[in-house]
Amino acid sequence: MPDAMKSTPQLVYLAFGTDIYQREAVFSIVSALAHSTAHTDARQFDIQVFTDDPQFYAKLPVTTHVIDPTWDGPHHYHFRIKHAALLSVLNEYEKAVLIDTDTFFRASPDILLARVTGGRLLCNAIGAPLGESPSLPSQSIAHIRQVGLLEASLRQTNSGVIGLTTADKGILEHSIRLMDDLRPLAPELYTLEELCLALAAHGTLQLGACTDLIHHYWSRKAQFRAKIQAWHTKHHGEPLSTAARADVLLVNDRLPRPPQPYRGWQKAVTALIAKERRQFIRELLYGCHDYSNEFDRACATAWWDKALVNIEERLGKPLSAEQMTLWLADPLLKLLAGRHHPTLHAHLLGRLTSKQVV
Template identity: 25%
Template sequence: MMPGRAPRQLVYLVYGGKPEYHREAKYSILSAYYHAQGKCPRILLYTDEPAQFTDWPVEVIELDAVTLKEWTGPASYLHRRKAAAIRDALAYADQSIFIDTDTFFTSSPLTLFERLANAPWLVDEIEGVWKEHKGKVLHDVLAPHLADRHCVDQNMLLINSGVLGFQADASKIMDKTLALIDEMHPMAPDIHIIEQFAVGVAARHLGRPAESVGVLKHYFSGKNYWRHIIGAFFMQHGEKFSDELVQASHEVPQSKPRPAWWHRLNFRVRSLFLPSRVRSHAKLAYYASVMHADVYAEACGRGYAEELRRKAIPQGASISAQPWSRVLSKQHRQHLAQLLDISE
């Protein structure tokens, strides 16, 4: 059964079968319910695994393999699915606001609709102006084409589409967005933000959008850390929806945990004579080793350890063989070795 029409809705898209994606969406939904205080708008969720959201307060539209394939378009661009889901969701509410899963609310989601009432459209944030990207691949490849074919000038605003809504019917804008994606992605296939760039091009004539700043946190730049933190929350409380789970969600820190001040000071002293190229890796190692204050600090420590592994530990190498290891005590090295499952 397809959902009925609602006055307002929040829209989520989650696909791909990875548990961390489902947990991201669930935690974002919990935060919306916590801050809405009983007045949460309808939540419409597009997913290829509806069983993951059984008994959750969402209306689900199941995505089969055919639809997911179709939504990638002629160039098989995965992020095109987001624009396709937004376009589809417009049929089910008078006003829709799309929310990326890597978010959580810090204020009532109703505030987003209040901001949208005073602006033609709403975005996560304004990230800059098109002319500021001169010399970058996206600008070099697309600027002449967009100027000639679509009369896009250099003062177009660039937006982050982690939150996206329109005051009036946006069917034509989203149709234009999909067409622009199909046109531009083959020209810049390595640029993963073509979807949100296309939205900015299609909606540029609407005027300046409102922003979601202060209403929710979009942690796209620290996803590795927040996935560990959110995973720790569900490890403690389970994933069965309840009012108790909504209330418990507020125990998760609203900003990424940091080591205690004395640990930060100690690191500065220990790393004083390290070369600058080594110091950033030493910081990752030290922070991973000392973050034990609570389950969320420990989870963040695992994030530091994983970043360290990616950046600074060659395959098969030991910790003590690395130049940054001199900031670590024997106890620190032991703990880091346990986190990374490698030798000291």
């Protein structure tokens, strides 16, 4: 290891674009600090944030950096920036873990960092072998096969976490080259960055996962963002206060749904509603339950928005404000929604009105 290489492990975040990504990153960082077993002065890791809006992190013990404008590469592929940012840190530090913003910690970062060892790629999750994946577009598969990279045994990786030692940073250089080569051939492949990382590591590094340590909410993002927005609204002024850290632990990885017996009762009762809108009403009621957890209660509008998207997809057309008014006037819905009905009514009609104006 070169003498200039620094030994303190690094947690690395990349946050740019709209404010929600910055708020996600702040929450993830505070969750790391809340779970840390060491006092601030004795903490065994540092945190670096590459961002286009450093003011979000002014009250956090992090080092911020500007994002190199060349990191998106010749094809301006924004996920390429992840690998370039982590590579820049590994050019200076012995060990680093890049963590996506849409994450939060379940346990101490020290445990996560201990899993980063030579000869190993730490990722968030290890997927099925490439040959068993139904999710890759056939055109992308054809291009990968064309350039001789298709290996059915290759395990896919979820790169919500990428942990490496500097001795293995060549994997990132390899994955960046693959992205530059394959991006024009498979522009429709959203997960190209993850695929290139898996291709670069295949046969070279062992794979490790950390879903037990970090929750990556790439699915049902609206509900988790609602929880995090509620935390940010409450604590952005003092994100490291005792109350803020305690509330971080209340933001759990479960989707807030009424208890099963209650859902079963609702399902039986809503069988009286016309079939066309029965499922719509049931989904609305997810947001009308009086959850004991305040951050679960914050998901109400996310559930209502998702119910609207789902019904319009099932119908194959947008709902009109008139039709929504009629549906929301259903006496059974009013009874089941209870005190939440006026807020539900105002929110959905507001959504439809804004859509029609646009």
